[in-house]
Amino acid sequence: MNKRIPRIINTVYGFTLIELMVVIVILGILAGLIVPRIMGRPDEARQLKAKMQIEILETALKLYKLDNGMYPDTGQGLRALVEKPDTGTLSKKWSKGGYLEKGKIPKDPWGNNFVYLCPGVNYDYDIMSYGADGLPGGEGKDKDINSWEIE
Numbered sequence: 001m002n003k004r005i006p007r008i009i010n011t012v013y014g015f016t017l018i019e020l021m022v023v024i025v026i027l028g029i030l031a032g033l034i035v036p037r038i039m040g041r042p043d044e045a046r047q048l049k050a051k052m053q054i055e056i057l058e059t060a061l062k063l064y065k066l067d068n069g070m071y072p073d074t075g076q077g078l079r080a081l082v083e084k085p086d087t088g089t090l091s092k093k094w095s096k097g098g099y100l101e102k103g104k105i106p107k108d109p110w111g112n113n114f115v116y117l118c119p120g121v122n123y124d125y126d127i128m129s130y131g132a133d134g135l136p137g138g139e140g141k142d143k144d145i146n147s148w149e150i151e
Helices: 017-039 042-068
Strands: 115-117 126-129
Antiparallel strands (some): 115 126
16 A cells, blocks of 8 residues: 655744834834824823713713603703603603613713703703813813814
């Protein structure tokens, strides 16, 4: 009997030292350019986060309105997005589990509650974060972030 012995090919796949060094240099350059920009602007990052949180709350409010035909009133507040309201005009088809993914209302980036008015002064509802100082008005890091000003 003539048996063939299979040929074993020793092929090693991997990166060479030069390839790894090139990747490390590229990552170093990117970190050198990006990190100082992000680290030097924590107040702007918090303001951007507040705007994104307001947009998430607006989306949840729109879903609430689709189910119930109205937005929660000021008395019910944003709490109506995570707990079925038992005061004011009661919800018709409140969604079991609520309207926010994590089942809780986020605080603004400075640890304060968002201010919610319905009916709002500017639109059907107004959502506001009073910035770093937690007080209405202000400039710079204390500037208010308002739902009607977000583009």
